Amino acid sequence: MTTTESEGVSLGMPQLPPPDYPADVRARLEADARDVIARYPDSRSALLPLLHLVQSEEGYVTRTGMRFCAEQLGLTTAEVTAVATFYTMYRRKPSGDYQVGVCTNTLCAVMGGDAIFEALQEHLGVANGGTTEDGKVTLEHIECNAACDYAPVVMVNWEFFDNQTPASAKRLVDDLRAGARVEPTRGAPLCTFKETARILAGFPDERPGAVEATGGAGPASLIGLRLARGETPPARVVHPRAGGPEGAQPHEPSLGEHLSSHDAPQKTSASDPANPAGPVGGAREEGE
Structure with missing residues (x-):
């Protein structure tokens, strides 16, 4: 037995x-x-x-x-x-040659990810996890893939397609179904889901251009690191309100200064002279 x-x-x-x-x-x-x-x-x-x-x-x-x-x-x-059955990366039923995942986590959602996902469901005629009749595309919403600086993001077989819109996402799936050449916005060239699975099993990707691919980190992802290394000029800090108080001028910080109020929290009166306010604790004491 x-x-x-x-x-x-x-x-x-x-x-x-x-x-x-x-x-x-x-x-x-x-x-x-x-x-x-x-x-x-x-x-x-x-x-x-x-x-x-x-x-x-x-x-x-x-x-x-x-x-x-x-x-x-x-x-x-x-x-x-x-x-x-625990990991969603393993499929338990036949699915498409191209797994199209739309990020619907917070940042991608508010930037349009929800709208993209709804548009693709209607355009392809499938629900979440559904596969088109031609077996080409499986659509699903996915969790964050650490590409928030390019939101909203669509992934095809785990390759990035950044800064998408409902219209561009529809063109993307149409090209996939038509067999047209589709290039990710960064990373390795696109391949089928079966080919992707073999690469994830640990076997080398020997396709032309795959070795030269720079990976998943684009310029927006690396700007903080470059600033920390002093490789680019510090960002110009402008007044937080349009125009600012009369006579206010943009301030160019030195390398030793913090670049934003998020790096160095200040009292409201210090960070926004046009709207001074005392500490919360002081206001409470006066009310009492």
């Missing part, structure tokens, strides 16, 4: 074991699995990349794939299933 069968019987839910991979596919996956497992002192640590490996074969983590991972690592299928 296989592991899957024994677990099913113990749970009172007997079921047929999943079909195995064809012999040639299994041989190839076993060779790749040995490569992955050899990277870790404890074989169990290889479970996450192995799940990416089997996902690269069929586009999602099947029961066959989970049994394969269990056999390679000496785990039960229950242990593998627990991990595969």
